[in-house]
Amino acid sequence: MTRKTPKPNTSSTDLDRHRSSIQSVRRAVSLLKAFEPNRPELGVSELSRAVGLHKTTVYRLLVTLKEEGFVQHNPANDRYRLGPSLIRVGRIALDSVDLSKQAMPHMRALVDEVGETAMLEIWDDRRTLVVATVDGPRFTHIIARAGYHLPAHGSSGGKAMLAFLPSEEVDKVLARELKKYTENTFTDPGRLREELAQIRATGVSYDRQEIDIGVCAISVPIFDHRGEIAGALTVAGPMQRIPQGEDSAVRQLVKKAGEAISRELGYLAK
Amino acid sequence: MTRKTPKPNTSSTDLDRHRSSIQSVRRAVSLLKAFEPNRPELGVSELSRAVGLHKTTVYRLLVTLKEEGFVQHNPANDRYRLGPSLIRVGRIALDSVDLSKQAMPHMRALVDEVGETAMLEIWDDRRTLVVATVDGPRFTHIIARAGYHLPAHGSSGGKAMLAFLPSEEVDKVLARELKKYTENTFTDPGRLREELAQIRATGVSYDRQEIDIGVCAISVPIFDHRGEIAGALTVAGPMQRIPQGEDSAVRQLVKKAGEAISRELGYLAK
DNA sequence: AACGACGTTGCGGCAAACGAAACATGACCA
DNA sequence: TGGTCATGTTTCGTTTGCCGCAACGTCGTT
DSSP states (O other): OOOOOSSOOSOSTTTTSOSSOOHHHHHHHHHHHTOBTTBOOBOHHHHHHHHTOOHHHHHHHHHHHHHTTSEEEETTTTEEEEOHHHHHHHHHHHHTOHHHHHHHHHHHHHHHHHOSEEEEEEEETTEEEEEEEEOOSSSSOOOOOTTOEEESTTSHHHHHHHTTSOHHHHHHHHHSOOOOSSTTSOOOHHHHHHHHHHHHHHSOEEEESSSSTTEEEEEEEEEOTTSOEEEEEEEEEEGGGSOOOTTOHHHHHHHHHHHHHHHHTTOOOO | OOSOOSSSOOOSTTTTSOSSOOHHHHHHHHHHHTOBTTBOOBOHHHHHHHHTOOHHHHHHHHHHHHHTTSEEEETTTTEEEEOHHHHHHHHHHHHTOOHHHHHHHHHHHHHHHHOSEEEEEEEETTEEEEEEEEOOSSSSOOOOOTTOEEESTTSHHHHHHHTTSOHHHHHHHHHSOOOOOSTTSOOOHHHHHHHHHHHHHHSOEEEESSSSTTEEEEEEEEEOTTSOEEEEEEEEEEGGGSOOOTTOHHHHHHHHHHHHHHHHTTOOOO
C-alpha cells in the first residue's frame, strides 16, 4: 500500500461529486469492490484500512449487507466474504448484457474458423471486463474467464475500445500509472496515444505479448446503434499462431465477425 | 424515539430492525434485487412502485449506483439495468463459494441435532464422491471418509443427485451393470428409475440397507445458483436409528440443512 | 499480566438523506 | 392542435438517519 489516509477520514476529493449521490451507498459499494479473487475474505479492520473508512462505519455497512445476503460472515475467523445474493444479481447482470447473447453465435463460428479462443469484452471503470468466452479447440489455447478484468492499456480489447471512447476516458486511463506487465507493454502515454490513433485508422488492435509473454491477440471494436463503443471482440492465442500481417486471414475473420455483431446491434457502417 | 415517527409515512413493520443497519444501503440493495431475468430493464417509476419507495429516492439511488457501475442507464428508453461492475463482483462471489466450506457449519449443527454421521457428497464420474464428513457422537456410528467413492445406485446420496441430473447421466449409470451389494440393492433399471421419480417428487432419498446390511441413510440434493446439482447431504446411521417415516425429525432436519446450504450457494427455491 | 488488535455497542451532534412539490419532456389521444 | 397523463429530473427546507468518538469485551501474543 503506497498511499493511505493516516487518520483523517472523508477523502476530500470525491466528497461533492454530484449533489444527488448517496454517500452510504457509495461506501457500501466500495466495500463490495474491495474483495478480490485472490483475497476473498476480509475482516472489518482490514476493510476499514482498504477503503479508508472508520471501523464502525464499515461494521455497520457489513451488518446491513449481511442482512441482505450481499456478504456473509465467517464466524470462525470473523471475516466476511461476498454473499450468495450477489451471485444471483451478478448472474442477472451478466445475462442482461444482451451484447453477449448477440455475439455468441458469431464467436462460436469465429473459433471454428480460426481455431483460437475468442473473448467478448466491455468497458468497465477504466478497464476491460470479459463477459463471454469461447475456448479454442486446440490442445493448448488461451483460457479466458468471464467476469475478470484486464488492463485497458495492456489488452488488445482495451485498446480497441479506448481508441473509440471519448477523450476524457482516455485521459482518465492515462492519468493512472500504466503498469508494465511485460517488456512490450505500453507505459508511455504519448506512445499509447499513437497506438490508439493507429487503431482508429485501421479498425484493428493488436496485443503483441503486452500482458503475457507468448500470448498475442487481435481485437476489433464493436459499436452499438448510436455508433458508440459497445465492446470489443478478441481472438487470443500463442504468439506463433497469431499472425501480425495486414492481410492475415485471422485479422480478416475477426474484423468480419466484429462488423457482423455491430450490425446486429443496429450500427450502420458509414 | 422509541415508539414511532409522529405522523408521516414510514410505513410499517421492519422499520427498526436492528439499530445498526443502514437504511439507504438496504434500499439500494432492494433496488438491485428488483431486477429479474425476465425483466432486466426497469424505469424509475417502475422501480419506485416495485420496492415501495418515493420516485425521488429511487432516482438518487440509481444515480449513485450508476456512478459505481452497478446499474447502467439506457438513454434510449430512460430505463436502467444491472451494470458491469456487478458482473465482476458476482463472479468473485461465485468463486469464493466453496461447497464444503459452506456446508461444514450446517453439517456440524446437523450432527448435533440428529446424533448421527453426516456426509457431503458430490457427483464424480458416475459415482458419489464423499468430500466432507462429520462423524456422529455416539459410541457406534457410521464412519465415513472423505475422498472415497460410493456407487451411484447403492447410496442415498448418489440417488439424490442422480434424480436431478440430466437423463443422459442416468442412462450412463444404468448402462453399466448394477452391482448387488445386499439383497436390498436396486439392480433393475426400471425399478431404479421409479425410485428416482419418487425422489424427485419428495426431495428426499433413502438408503435402506442397500449397500451394507444394518446401515441406513437419508439424503437430500444440494443445488447451486443455476439450479443444478451441486452435491448431496447425507445422514447415515445404524438401521434402528434412522426412521423411515415421512414426518420423522431426522428427515426434516436433513432437508432443512440441505435447503440452507443450497440457499448459500445462491439457489433460489421456487 | 499487560499489551495490542480485533469486532462490537452506546450515544449525541450534525451533516446527509429524505419527501413534497415544481419543472421539463414526451407519448398519446381527442 | 391542444390537452392530459405519464415519465425522469431538479430544487429546497426539514429532520432523520447516519457518522465518528469512545468505551467495552475478547481473543492471541509478548
